[in-house]
Amino acid sequence: MEDREIIDLYWQRDQQAIHETSGKYGGFLWNIAWNILRSHGDAEECVNDTYLRTWNAIPPARPTAFRAWLGRITRNLSLDRWKLGRALRRGQGAEVLLGELDECIPAPSGLDSTLEDQEIAASISTFLRGLSRENRVMFLRRYWYGDSLASIALRLGCGEGKVKSALFRTRKALRTHLEQEGIWI
Amino acid sequence: MNGERLFRILGWVDEDLIEEADTASSPAASRRRPRWGRAVLAGSACAAALWAAVVMLPHLSNLSGATGNSSGSTAAAGESAAGADGANGGAAAEAAGFDSYAGPVFSLLTTEETPLTAERTVTWSFPSASSSTAQVQDTYLIHNDSDTACTVTAYYPFSASLDTLSRFSPAVTLDGQPADTALAMGDYAGTYTGVWRDNGVDDSTWNLAPPREWTDYADLLADETYWTAALTERVSLDIPVTVYRFSDSPAPEGQRAATRAVTVTPGADTTILTYGFNGYGESDGLPQYSYFLRENRAVSPMLIVLGTDLQDYALAGYTDGGCEEKLELGPCTVTRTETTLEAVLQELCQSILDQQDGTGRQGLEDPDPALYQDAAVQLLTSQGPLSDTPADRYSENRLDDLLQEVLSMDRLFFHTFSITVPAGGSVEVSCSMEKAASFNFYESDNSNTLGFDFLTGPTGGLSLTTLTAVLEQLETASILDQNLGFDSGLTQVALDPAQPHYYLTLDAFAS
Numbered sequence: 189m190e191d192r193e194i195i196d197l198y199w200q201r202d203q204q205a206i207h208e209t210s211g212k213y214g215g216f217l218w219n220i221a222w223n224i225l226r227s228h229g230d231a232e233e234c235v236n237d238t239y240l241r242t243w244n245a246i247p248p249a250r251p252t253a254f255r256a257w258l259g260r261i262t263r264n265l266s267l268d269r270w271k272l273g274r275a276l277r278r279g280q281g282a283e284v285l286l287g288e289l290d291e292c293i294p295a296p297s298g299l300d301s302t303l304e305d306q307e308i309a310a311s312i313s314t315f316l317r318g319l320s321r322e323n324r325v326m327f328l329r330r331y332w333y334g335d336s337l338a339s340i341a342l343r344l345g346c347g348e349g350k351v352k353s354a355l356f357r358t359r360k361a362l363r364t365h366l367e368q369e370g371i372w373i
Numbered sequence: 374m375n376g377e378r379l380f381r382i383l384g385w386v387d388e389d390l391i392e393e394a395d396t397a398s399s400p401a402a403s404r405r406r407p408r409w410g411r412a413v414l415a416g417s418a419c420a421a422a423l424w425a426a427v428v429m430l431p432h433l434s435n436l437s438g439a440t441g442n443s444s445g446s447t448a449a450a451g452e453s454a455a456g457a458d459g460a461n462g463g464a465a466a467e468a469a470g471f472d473s474y475a476g477p478v479f480s481l482l483t484t485e486e487t488p489l490t491a492e493r494t495v496t497w498s499f500p501s502a503s504s505s506t507a508q509v510q511d512t513y514l515i516h517n518d519s520d521t522a523c524t525v526t527a528y529y530p531f532s533a534s535l536d537t538l539s540r541f542s543p544a545v546t547l548d549g550q551p552a553d554t555a556l557a558m559g560d561y562a563g564t565y566t567g568v569w570r571d572n573g574v575d576d577s578t579w580n581l582a583p584p585r586e587w588t589d590y591a592d593l594l595a596d597e598t599y600w601t602a603a604l605t606e607r608v609s610l611d612i613p614v615t616v617y618r619f620s621d622s623p624a625p626e627g628q629r630a631a632t633r634a635v636t637v638t639p640g641a642d643t644t645i646l647t648y649g650f651n652g653y654g655e656s657d658g659l660p661q662y663s664y665f666l667r668e669n670r671a672v673s674p675m676l677i678v679l680g681t682d683l684q685d686y687a688l689a690g691y692t693d694g695g696c697e698e699k700l701e702l703g704p705c706t707v708t709r710t711e712t713t714l715e716a717v718l719q720e721l722c723q724s725i726l727d728q729q730d731g732t733g734r735q736g737l738e739d740p741d742p743a744l745y746q747d748a749a750v751q752l753l754t755s756q757g758p759l760s761d762t763p764a765d766r767y768s769e770n771r772l773d774d775l776l777q778e779v780l781s782m783d784r785l786f787f788h789t790f791s792i793t794v795p796a797g798g799s800v801e802v803s804c805s806m807e808k809a810a811s812f813n814f815y816e817s818d819n820s821n822t823l824g825f826d827f828l829t830g831p832t833g834g835l836s837l838t839t840l841t842a843v844l845e846q847l848e849t850a851s852i853l854d855q856n857l858g859f860d861s862g863l864t865q866v867a868l869d870p871a872q873p874h875y876y877l878t879l880d881a882f883a884s
Contacts, residue, residue, distance in 0.1 A: 200736070204777040253388035254393070261382045267380060283714030286376035289383075304380075309385030316390055321397070328394035331383050 191254040198246035200238055205246075206239045217262045223334025224266040224282045235264045263332070285334055288355070292362045315365045318354060319358065326351055327339070327358045429722060450598025470586055471811035471824050473782055476532030476562075476783065476872070477587045478808060478827035480837075481513050483527050486833040488519040489794060493870070496828055496843040497877065505810045505881070507825050511543075515800045515835070517794035523795040525834065529804050531564065531788070532590065535748055536780045539738035543806035545788055551789040552802075558744060559603035559785035560751045562593055565764045578756075578764040583783050587826055587874050594831060602751065603787060610750050614716040615678040617686070624666035630693035631700055633674075636662040640681025646758060648772040649674030652694050663696055672724050677717055677772070679759075715750075722746045725776055740780070748779045810879075826876035829868075837870040839883060847879075854878035 189208050197205035217238055221231035226358065238261045246344040251257035316324050323343065329335040330351075337355075342349045416781075465833045478495065491513045498508040533541040545552040553554045565578035584590055624631035636656045639645065645660065647653070649670055652663040664674045676683075690702030722745045729739055756764040757775055767775055794800045811824035829840060842857050844864045852859060855877045858866040868875060 253392060256388040256391040259391065263384050264381065266379065269379075282380075286380055289379045290374040292379060305382045306385050308382050312383065312385075313387040313390060316386060320392070324390065325397040327385070328383075328390060331380065332386070332391060332394065333679045347658040348655060 195250060213258055217258060219267045220259055220262045220333055224270055230269055234262055234269055237265050238262045270286050291359045315362060323354050323358050326354050330355055472814045473812050475809040475811045476590055478509055478511060478834050479530040480526055480830050480832040481512050481646055481829055482831050483525045483835050485525050485834045487523055487525050489515050489517055489523060490838045491515045492839045493837055494841045496845050498845040499847050505823060507808045509806050509808045511804045514799055516799045517626050520796050522795045527790055527792050529788040530785050532785055534781050534783055535740040535745060538740055541807060543804040546803045548801050554788040554790040557603050557787040557789055559599055560755050561782040562784045579766050598804055603858050607747050610715045614714050616710050616712060617676040618673045618708045620706040621666050632663050632691040632694050633666060633668045634661050634689045634691055635698045636661045636687045637683050638685040640684055642680040644679040646677040646768045646770045646772050671728055718746050718749050721776055749776055752779050778796045821881055823879045823881045829870050829873055840868040840870040842866050842868055851880045853880045
């Protein structure tokens with residue numbers, strides 16, 4: 189079923205909408221939650237919560253990119269759950285991802301401005317568009333989808349070492365970009 | 374935590390970038406899986422069309438009503454449906470599912486339209502409960518009421534694995550004389566699943582999911598690709614490969630886990646299969662394979678390189694399989710040869726059978742080496758490393774695992790033979806076999822039950838006019854559940870040939 193048709197079902201308050209969402213995107217959402225939580229049970233609950241949130245959000249929302257829209261909800265729910273500390277396994281999941289992202293945080297200066305999240309995201313989008321496609325995909329697979337280095341290497345047909353070094357360079361470049369933009373997170 | 378905030382902010386980056394990252398894969402990644410399997414099934418379209426037209430289309434109408442409500446292994450109990458005349462009323466009752474499903478007894482079929490009709494009798498005998506098997510005689514009295522003699526190719530499917538083939542392969546006779554049969558072999562009959570099989574969200578393929586109920590096998594017979602592969606002569610896998618064999622000096626005294634590691638530099642389109650290696654990892658971004666020196670091997674560890682040859686390799690010794698603490702080892706001789714994958718598989722299959730010394734698993738006769746090799750090629754090209762859609766289970770490219778697994782996988786075999794029925798005459802075809810029971814695992818609910826079942830189709834161009842089930846010997850078990858009608862002392866019942874499935878569940882330990 190097309191995304192537009194699924195969204196129409198939500199607008200009609202037809203519970204088949206959840207069934208269709210689950211059938212089409214259940215595995216995709218579960219993978220995102222799993223990458224962050226590393227717990228089958230918690231990932232399952234986050235995906236189910238995603239369906240509930242979606243049911244409550246549509247209407248009035250009518251997302252244009254339904255897949256990414258759903259994924260964003262799952263990311264946030266998974267991060268919230270991770271913070272509760274129920275599912276963390278040492279050395280995996282969100283702990284590693286967030287630790288890597290700490291490297292991107294610019295040092296504060298007197299010219300810093302505190303922007304809303306979506307404004308910062310727009311600036312990061314501009315930054316990402318300036319990267320090579322390969323580096324951009326690596327960065328988003330790692331920090332949006334939470335993929336492992338091995339998984340990214342397999343997807344892109346290269347070695348893990350290349351992914352690791354490319355991500356390192358991109359994090360450094362992002363930090364420089366945010367500092368130049370005067371953004372303080 | 375700033376990293377956390379940045380993680381959330383990244384959730385808002387432009388959606389087209391998110392989509393791009395979701396769909397992206399590099400040409401290099403696409404190149405990593407050469408499409409070796411394509412040639413294997415080439416030229417089989419005619420057989421496919423014939424099967425679809427004659428065998429499956431008439432049968433699908435029967436199955437459609439039956440398979441639709443069977444996915445959950447429904448367990449409506451005891452609806453045996455023999456009426457006063459013994460004729461089964463076509464009850465839709467189904468047996469409870471089993472932890473280990475042995476597969477049904479199938480029906481004789483032809484792929485050609487024929488004027489032939491058949492009276493089928495399935496005789497069940499249970500001489501010993503302890504053996505967990507039944508003796509089955511599946512007999513067809515085939516009539517030709519036309520004015521001309523009719524010669525057709527018949528197929529008799531049965532389920533088994535390569536290592537149980539010698540035990541469960543039916544003996545086929547024509548009018549009491551052994552038939553001249555050929556054996557065709559289908560691919561693995563099951564599917565693959567993730568760890569969480571039942572919740573539907575783990576789409577990985579790390580585990581085997583063997584057939585669980587009769588509809589799984591019925592679906593296989595309806596699957597064009599399955600029987601096309603089974604009935605098509607396999608094309609030789611003459612893919613050029615470069616083989617590196619490693620022969621070491623004995624491990625140093627006291628180093629029980631001494632390990633040899635081989636770090637390789639592959640080419641752009643290199644695929645590496647291994648045999649005899651124990652470990653796989655990475656060293657400085659390059660693939661590293663390792664093996665223990667103290668392991669007894671009939672064949673030296675080997676790397677089988679497809680595509681571009683290795684650009685380089687380096688040897689190192691370690692104290693154990695972790696490959697962290699270096700160890701000085703004796704010399705290692707590396708032999709490089711150029712051959713074909715077919716030749717390598719032939720060598721390895723024969724070596725594995727030789728090690729079994731004529732008594733395979735379960736103490737049975739070994740399978741034919743050529744058949745074993747065919748099965749290995751099937752798995753390699755359908756779900757293994759040479760497939761377009763490889764299962765995760767074989768993602769480490771270890772031929773050791775694949776060649777062992779191929780022996781025990783459930784699959785369908787077909788005995789094929791020719792039948793000539795004279796004008797106005799009859800021929801009796803009889804298929805006699807030992808049939809394994811379906812069972813539940815020890816300490817599970819109903820672990821005392823044994824299940825047996827049979828299908829009434831597809832029969833293809835053969836028209837079934839009568840169907841009779843006979844219970845010949847049931848001395849050590851009692852019937853718990855059935856849809857056959859063996860009630861009130863009846864040992865012979867007439868059944869409805871249009872009902873797709875019949876079953877019998879026994880209490881194996883009843884006295």
